[in-house]
Amino acid sequence: MGLRLFNTLSSRLEDFTPLNDNKVGIYTCGMTVQGPPHIGHIRAALNRDVLVRWLRYLGYEVISVENFTDVDDKIIQKQKEYKLDWRIIAQGNIEKYLWACDQLNIERATVYPRASQHIEEIIDLVQSLVDKGYAYESEGDVYYRVRNFPRYGRLSKKSIDELVSGARIEPTEHKKDPLDFAVWKSAKSGEPYWLSPWGKGRPGWHIECSAMSMHYLGETFDIHTGGEDLIFPHHENEIAQSEAATGKQFVRYWLHTGWVTLGGEKMAKSTGHFLLIEDLLKEYRPNVVRLYLLKTHYRNQIEFSRERLNEARSAYLRIQTYLHSFKELGDIEKPLMLEEFTQAMNDDLNTSRALGIIYELIKKGYEENDIDIARSVKYYLRTLGFKDEIPEPPFESVMIIIKEVMERLKTEGRTEILDKVKDGFLRIFEDVNQMKDVFPGVVGLILDVRNMLRKEKEYSFADYIRSRLADAGIQIQDININSSTYRLEVR
C-alpha cells in the first residue's frame, strides 16, 4: 500500500496521488516574522521536512514552497515599538528561523517567498476578486465578501451562521458584513505601502499565501501544510480567495501539525507564552530535539517538558552508543525491516512506530552482532532526517592528559611504567603519516598505563585517568583487568 495522509478537508485518511505524475507541490505556511521562532514553529517545519524527505524517498519530485509573511499588522506595530524599519525586523527573524532549521537539519524549501516580494501577484489576485464580485473596495480597503462563497467553512467545519456571533468590525474597518475580511488594507501615515488601484496600501493577512502558492505551484496543487491554528481563519480564507478567483480546487491535501503546549497551554507569540528555539538549542543537541518531536505523531499535541527532552537525550545516547560501537560502519542498499518501516511511514507518517522499529533493530543488533543491522539503523535515522554524527577525536585533550599522566608517574617515581610509555610513544610514531592517526594509539597507551595501575591496585590514580578522559569526552569501559575499550561522546 502507498502513502496515506490525513486530510483536514475530509477529516480522514486518504491515499495520496499527486496531480501530475510523480511531481508534488507543497506549500507550507511559515511564520509571520514579527518575532523570533519558538519550538512550535520548528515542529511545523520539522513535520514538513519529514514529509518532503519521505515523498522524495518514495521517488516523488518535490517542489516545496515556504513563505514568510513579512508585512502585516503585527510587524508594523513592532516597527513603531522598536523604531526600526519593518524590513530589518523581518530579516532578523527570518535569519533566526533559517539558522534554527539548519541546526535541526531541516532541509531548505525550494523557495522562501516573502509577501513583500509578491505585491504584484497579490494586487492581480485582489483585482480579479473585485472583478468577479467576490470583493469590494471600501474607503481604500478591499474586503472579501464571505457570503458569496458557499463553501466557506468547509475546511474548519464551521457554518457561516455560527460565525456571525463572534465576528466583529473594528472601528477602523469599513466592512459591509462582519464576516468579511480584508484582502487589501489602506496605509495610514508612517506605514509601509504600495501603490494599487485602491490607493496606497498593503496586503491583508491571508491573501499573500493564496497569491504566492498559486504563483509557484499553480492554481491547484497537492499539499498545503501548517500548524493547526491556521485552519481557521487563515486556511479557510485562502481557500475562499483562491477558489473564488480561479474557479478551481485550490489544494488537494491539507495537513496540520498539532500544538506544542507549555504547562498544558498552547504556545503562542501573542500571549508571550513560548520557548524560543534558540534557547532550547543551547541545552539540547538538534538530533535530540528531533527525536523528542518525532516520538509523537505529528497530529497529536506535545507537551513541552525538560523531562521529556531528557528522556529523548537518554534514548538518543543509546542509539549513538550502539552505532559508535562499530568503528567503520558503511552504508546498506536494502535495510532490514524495510517493509515494516515503509508501512509505518506510509501510514500518515507514523514516526513513532518508525522509531519503534529502530529500537527493535538495535536490540536485535546487540543480540546478533550483525553489522547490517547497524547499517539499517543508520539508514533509517537518515531517512527521518537525523544528522549523521561522527564524534571528533579530542586529540589535543588527549595529548594534555598523557603529559599529565607522565608527570605524575615521574613525581611518584614510577619509572618502570614511564619507560613503557616512552617506548610506546616511539612505536606509535614509527608508522604514522598524519598527527590525527596517532589518536587511537595514544588513547591505547593511556589505557595501558591505567590497567598497569589497576593491576597494582593504584585505584585513585586509575580513577583519576578515567575521569580526565571522561572530561575530554572519552568514555572508558573495562573489559577485564588487562584491557579496556573506549567510546567517544558526541558533543
Added chain:
RNA sequence: GGCGGCAUAGCCAAGUAGCAAGGCGGCGGUCUGCAAAACCGCUAUUCGCCGGUGCAAAUCCGGCUGCCGCCUCCA
C-alpha cells in the same frame, strides 16, 4: 453557547476488531577493584467510567466524566 480533538503502565507513546509495539524510569542480573558506563531479564490478564452490537472490542455504537483546542492574532 456552537464545532472539533484527546483519554492506553510510574512517566511518554504506538496500536482503531483476533493473544497490549517501543522509549524513559524502576527493579533484578552479567561484567567490574569500583562504576556514573555497556549489555541481558523483569516491569499493563488490561486500555477514563457505564451500557450496547458481535464468536471476538483498547479498537464499532450510545451515554457519562475529565482535559485540550477553535469560534479574535497565532506554527
